[in-house]
Amino acid sequence: MPRLLTEIDKIRRQVLTEVSRLTFEGRLLREIEELPYKLYDEGIRNYRCCQYKERAVLKERIRLAVGQDPKRDREPLVNAAIKALKEDKVEGSMLRVIDIACDRCPIDAILVTDACRNCVAHNCVNACPKKAIQIINGKAVIDKEKCVECGLCAKACSFGAILQLQRPCERSCEVKAISSSEDRHAVIDEEKCVSCGACTVGCPFGAISYKSEIVPVIKRLKEKDDVIALVAPSISGQFGRSVSLGQVITGLKELGFSEIREVAVAADEVAKLEAEEEIDGWLTNSCCPAYKNYVTKHFPELKDHVSHQLSPMALMATQIRKEKPNSYLVFIGPCLSKKEEAQELVDAVLTFEEIACMFVARDINLATLGKSPYTDSPSKYGLGFAQSGGVSAALGTYKSVKVKTLNGLSECKKALLLAKANRIDAEFLEGMACSGGCVGGPGTLVDANFSRRVLQSEISEREKEE
Amino acid sequence: MIYLEICLGTACHLMGSEEIFSSIEKLPPSVREKITVRGMHCLNACDQGPNVRINGKVYHRMTPEKLIEVIEEIGGEADA
Ligand code: SF4
Numbered sequence: 142m143p144r145l146l147t148e149i150d151k152i153r154r155q156v157l158t159e160v161s162r163l164t165f166e167g168r169l170l171r172e173i174e175e176l177p178y179k180l181y182d183e184g185i186r187n188y189r190c191c192q193y194k195e196r197a198v199l200k201e202r203i204r205l206a207v208g209q210d211p212k213r214d215r216e217p218l219v220n221a222a223i224k225a226l227k228e229d230k231v232e233g234s235m236l237r238v239i240d241i242a243c244d245r246c247p248i249d250a251i252l253v254t255d256a257c258r259n260c261v262a263h264n265c266v267n268a269c270p271k272k273a274i275q276i277i278n279g280k281a282v283i284d285k286e287k288c289v290e291c292g293l294c295a296k297a298c299s300f301g302a303i304l305q306l307q308r309p310c311e312r313s314c315e316v317k318a319i320s321s322s323e324d325r326h327a328v329i330d331e332e333k334c335v336s337c338g339a340c341t342v343g344c345p346f347g348a349i350s351y352k353s354e355i356v357p358v359i360k361r362l363k364e365k366d367d368v369i370a371l372v373a374p375s376i377s378g379q380f381g382r383s384v385s386l387g388q389v390i391t392g393l394k395e396l397g398f399s400e401i402r403e404v405a406v407a408a409d410e411v412a413k414l415e416a417e418e419e420i421d422g423w424l425t426n427s428c429c430p431a432y433k434n435y436v437t438k439h440f441p442e443l444k445d446h447v448s449h450q451l452s453p454m455a456l457m458a459t460q461i462r463k464e465k466p467n468s469y470l471v472f473i474g475p476c477l478s479k480k481e482e483a484q485e486l487v488d489a490v491l492t493f494e495e496i497a498c499m500f501v502a503r504d505i506n507l508a509t510l511g512k513s514p515y516t517d518s519p520s521k522y523g524l525g526f527a528q529s530g531g532v533s534a535a536l537g538t539y540k541s542v543k544v545k546t547l548n549g550l551s552e553c554k555k556a557l558l559l560a561k562a563n564r565i566d567a568e569f570l571e572g573m574a575c576s577g578g579c580v581g582g583p584g585t586l587v588d589a590n591f592s593r594r595v596l597q598s599e600i601s602e603r604e605k606e607e
Numbered sequence: 608m609i610y611l612e613i614c615l616g617t618a619c620h621l622m623g624s625e626e627i628f629s630s631i632e633k634l635p636p637s638v639r640e641k642i643t644v645r646g647m648h649c650l651n652a653c654d655q656g657p658n659v660r661i662n663g664k665v666y667h668r669m670t671p672e673k674l675i676e677v678i679e680e681i682g683g684e685a686d687a
């Protein structure tokens with residue numbers, strides 16, 4: 142997680158836990174309509190103007206938790222529950238704006254505050270290339286018609302009296318996919334969105350969130366189907382300092398998963414295949430779906446440089462599917478973008494957050510469980526895919542190439558712009574949409590630095606065991 | 608001396624007990640050395656986490672800020 146846990150995260154987790162509980166216990170249809178009242182009574186309140194608004198927002202959070210799109214009208218929740226229980230898959234775009242939760246933050250980009258002292262130099266006036274600033278009644282005033290929002294005045298003022306504002310959602314979106322509708326609600330432009338999920342973390346009102354896939358997964362678990370978990374390498378440390386992977390495996394079995402496989406072994410294979418790929422100038426990774434979307438949507442002329450290998454998740458799913466065509470495959474990881482990558486290959490993608498809510502709903506306390514043995518033995522390089530630099534390190538074991546690691550979408554952007562101008566000084570670009578790599582993904586439960594530390598110690602422990 | 612028990616059970620973890628733990632690690636050494644920290648598996652109030660027990664008393668829905676307040680209060684009493 143890129144920042145501290147906020148009230149928004151806690152509310153989302155409470156909602157996911159309650160919806161999991163109702164689904165597991167077969168009470169979803171009967172009790173979903175009451176859930177906003179129950180959650181309100183249990184203390185999710187005082188964030189909004191009144192109880193009606195608070196519950197209306199909760200209602201849409203619940204709709205997302207059962208995997209349905211938020212609504213603006215008063216459609217009952219039970220309709221969403223009926224649909225969710227009937228459908229096998231959560232469809233469409235996963236990142237959704239909850240209109241009623243969006244505070245429609247002001248869009249004035251440049252704002253003169255009371256800190257303006259009507260100084261003698263008038264640096265702001267001089268700095269403005271469009272002559273949009275005048276001093277009226279002892280204060281700088283910006284002519285909105287002329288202002289191009291360049292921010293030069295804000296930089297020029299010696300008192301810092303001019304603020305350059307941006308809506309938090311828009312600022313969080315590195316690919317500029319978020320804009321404002323006519324009535325000032327946030328809207329996501331699907332053409333531009335790469336599904337990294339940064340906006341779900343960026344909006345301080347929790348107005349952007351993701352559609353959960355807990356309902357279809359719980360349904361399969363209850364039907365005792367052959368449900369197989371594919372866990373991402375970044376799982377290390379996600380459930381806290383006192384919980385080992387062996388305990389997580391026991392917990393997943395108690396939830397009803399028949400087998401638990403580590404995607405890190407497939408990462409090892411992908412690195413090998415990527416090393417064998419012909420390089421025409423330079424190559425870049427395909428394992429981070431948000432980064433891959435970024436290249437294909439925003440730099441289409443560079444898309445031939447993207448590795449043709451499947452992502453580790455997709456590779457492993459394909460292999461398991463061959464052996465067990467009737468199994469139901471669930472990827473568990475830190476990633477929201479994987480939810481859309483999954484479509485055909487994997488049946489469902491859960492975040493670490495969603496699976497943790499399912500544990501809590503079943504009163505499974507991982508800290509008290511015994512350890513189960515591992516099925517797979519990935520190398521430290523496969524496990525290292527979880528963090529920025531990991532793909533490059535794995536590749537380096539097969540051949541020596543000049544690599545550049547791009548940590549987060551803003552670094553990716555700079556490097557891709559250079560690549561577009563043919564000014565690239567590497568043979569392999571390792572792009573990760575999330576800062577720090579997957580350990581910094583939006584679906585994680587712990588701070589990225591913490592899980593990186595745990596990952597290191599887990600790697601050395603596994604090496605000792607061998 | 609402050610005896611601090613932090614619940615690391617899954618329900619409390621989901622609500623942020625790891626953050627409580629790391630907030631203690633970040634305290635200045637002079638304060639930190641007065642606190643004995645222990646991780647617990649459950650404090651039997653799973654729906655009100657994160658839970659901590661300080662010198663025998665359980666506090667619910669803990670946050671790093673609240674914890675610092677309680678520690679300062681207790682520390683102050685002990686000094687007086
Ligand atoms: S940050 Fe964006 S999505 Fe969030 S409340 Fe403000 S305008 Fe709405």
Ligand code: SF4
Pocket residue numbers: 337428429430431432475476477478479573574575578579580581582583
């Ligand atoms: S860095 Fe990892 S978690 Fe983030 S979008 Fe890419 S694959 Fe997903």
Ligand code: FES
Pocket residue numbers: 506614615616617618619620648649650651652653654656658
């Ligand atoms: S898990 Fe913390 S009180 Fe039970």
